[in-house]
Amino acid sequence: MLYKGVISSYMKARIRRIQNILENPIETQYQTLTRLLRKAKNTIYGEQHDFKNINNYAEFTQKVPLVHYEDIFPYINQALKGKKDVFWPGKVQWFSKSSGTT
Numbered sequence: 001m002l003y004k005g006v007i008s009s010y011m012k013a014r015i016r017r018i019q020n021i022l023e024n025p026i027e028t029q030y031q032t033l034t035r036l037l038r039k040a041k042n043t044i045y046g047e048q049h050d051f052k053n054i055n056n057y058a059e060f061t062q063k064v065p066l067v068h069y070e071d072i073f074p075y076i077n078q079a080l081k082g083k084k085d086v087f088w089p090g091k092v093q094w095f096s097k098s099s100g101t102t
Contacts, residue, residue, distance in 0.1 A: 030057060043085045045075055069097075 021028045037060070041051040049064045079086040080095065 033057065033060065040088055043087055043089060044078070044083075045087050 034055075037046070037051045037054050040046040043051075046052070051063075054060050054063055075086050079092045082091060084091045086092070
């Protein structure tokens with residue numbers, strides 16, 4: 001019985017979070033951007049683009065340039081060679097390259 005109560009409580013809370021996301025998609029996107037920037041602020045890429053001082057989307061678009069794969073390959077190559085904290089905290093364990101068509 002306790003198990004059912006815990007699952008039920010968890011599911012109700014999860015449904016409320018999902019409903020909030022559906023009702024506030026723009027705010028959710030801003031919160032996600034902020035959370036990701038804070039997490040990556042001490043990486044090589046984050047320090048070079050001043051993630052710690054980006055507080056909104058407008059600042060993000062000013063400080064972080066649009067790039068092509070070839071532009072960021074030097075960073076990717078560092079991560080491929082085992083360097084930690086390039087784009088994301090820690091060492092990347094798995095790599096994949098998308099064709100960009102899906």
